[in-house]
Amino acid sequence: MTAGEDRELVARFKAGDQAAFNQLVRLYQKKVYAVAFRMVRDEDEAKDLTQEVFVKMYKALTDFRGKASVFTWAYRATVNLAINQIRRKKIISWVPLLEAEEKPEEPKEGLGDMESARLKQAIAGAVKKLPPKQRAIFILRHYDELSNEEIAQIVGKSVGAVKANYFQALQKMKKYLAQWKSILTGGVKEYELP
Amino acid sequence: MSCRKFEEELEKWGSLKALETDPSFVGHLKACPVCQSRRSEYAQFLTLLEADQPPQPDETYWASFPALVRERIEKARPLPRWKPLLGWGLPVVAMLLVAGVALFTPRERPDLTNLTTEEAFNFNGQLSENFAEFPLPENAVSSVAAQAEEELVGTLKIEELVYTLSDEQLKTLEEKLTDFKL
Numbered sequence: 001m002t003a004g005e006d007r008e009l010v011a012r013f014k015a016g017d018q019a020a021f022n023q024l025v026r027l028y029q030k031k032v033y034a035v036a037f038r039m040v041r042d043e044d045e046a047k048d049l050t051q052e053v054f055v056k057m058y059k060a061l062t063d064f065r066g067k068a069s070v071f072t073w074a075y076r077a078t079v080n081l082a083i084n085q086i087r088r089k090k091i092i093s094w095v096p097l098l099e100a101e102e103k104p105e106e107p108k109e110g111l112g113d114m115e116s117a118r119l120k121q122a123i124a125g126a127v128k129k130l131p132p133k134q135r136a137i138f139i140l141r142h143y144d145e146l147s148n149e150e151i152a153q154i155v156g157k158s159v160g161a162v163k164a165n166y167f168q169a170l171q172k173m174k175k176y177l178a179q180w181k182s183i184l185t186g187g188v189k190e191y192e193l194p
Numbered sequence: 195m196s197c198r199k200f201e202e203e204l205e206k207w208g209s210l211k212a213l214e215t216d217p218s219f220v221g222h223l224k225a226c227p228v229c230q231s232r233r234s235e236y237a238q239f240l241t242l243l244e245a246d247q248p249p250q251p252d253e254t255y256w257a258s259f260p261a262l263v264r265e266r267i268e269k270a271r272p273l274p275r276w277k278p279l280l281g282w283g284l285p286v287v288a289m290l291l292v293a294g295v296a297l298f299t300p301r302e303r304p305d306l307t308n309l310t311t312e313e314a315f316n317f318n319g320q321l322s323e324n325f326a327e328f329p330l331p332e333n334a335v336s337s338v339a340a341q342a343e344e345e346l347v348g349t350l351k352i353e354e355l356v357y358t359l360s361d362e363q364l365k366t367l368e369e370k371l372t373d374f375k376l
Contacts, residue, residue, distance in 0.1 A: 022260040029259050030250075037248035047251065054263040055270055080361070087364045088356045091371060116245055123246040142243065174239055 006070040013061055021061070025054050028074050031144070035075065038139045039082035039132075041124045049085060053077045068153060075140065076154045083132040119180060126176035130169050137162055138169035196222075200229045 012020035032053050037046035056077050057070075064073070127135060136155055140146045141162075148166075152159045200222065223229055359367065 025260045025263055026256075029256060033251070034248050038246075043249050043251075046248070047255075051259075051263055051266050055266050058263070058267050059270075084361055084364055087368045088359075091356055091364070091367055119242065119245045123243065127246075173243075177239070177242055180242055 007066055010061055010064055010066065010070060014064075021058060024057070024070060028071065029054070032074055032078050035078045035139060035144065036082055038127065038143060039079070039135060040085050041128060045085060049078065049081050052081055056081075072150065072153050075144075075146075075150075076156075079136040079140075079154055083136065086132045086135075122177060122180060126173050129176060130172060133157070134165045134169045134172075137165045138173070141166050197226060197229055200226075201232065 006024070009020045009024050013024070029050060033046055033050045036049040036053070037043065040046055040049060053074060057074060060073070060077075064070075068076075127138070130138060133155055137151055137157075140151045140154060141148070146154070148159045148162045151157075151162045151166075155162070157165070200219075223233065356364075
């Protein structure tokens, strides 16, 4: 999907074509969900957050002037909503009487391989240790392969700050996951040298 | 290609892969065991992260997703102006009316200038007895207040209250809690 096609869908929606909005939702629903999940690390919360992003998008599209792309807008909304969600959970966890239970990250059914489930848990734990904005930068850069410029627009930081944050996040992740290195060298595939 | 340049490029995996078609780069990598091990370590790290794929909801969920969003949009639509009166507005208006009536109802004020100590001591009791003769305003206010409290606060848990905070309030609260030391 190009920015031009996005703009066309937005124009159609503004002209009253509700189906154009559904098309936009279908285009971005999985991408938004993936970012949301990686941020909040909970399937139900990620689904809820994904819906919320599109509810916000519906309201925002009427005033959408096309300065940023729909794609950038959706990512920005996802990151902001996820950061707020992380904050809420953090605040709730400060009140001990609330028994704010953070759902234990049990390996999901059908995962089969215990080792892989443990690895997923370790990565989830490591990602959770990153501060929210750094987490967002790491996810957008590593998993969504966005450019530093695009990420800067999404998280509202300078390109330099994005680079620095990504580097820091990378170092932290490497440190947190260091113990998995030995397991990896034993089993998981290795990138071949050219 | 130097080790320094290699290290700079290493973190940008995408461009590093592209560079691997460059003979000087490949030459350096083959000749330099330090860079070789760095590359291998980084590649392992990337392999590790590949394992982290989000659980995917099934396709039926995605097929119904736009409809779920629509449903939520409908729920989030603002109520017509008169509708809030049925929820919040009515008790608040009633409370204001009752408070207004209570405020402007003329009361007989006792003469407090020549009280003895004993009389002054007992004065509070007399006052509450006097007020008991006019139960309407106070009782009405407290019943409306109790109703409003029950409606607004009684049904909310703190987890839910956290969801009523604005983005800015959340941020401030989080900062304050982070700085908070026992």
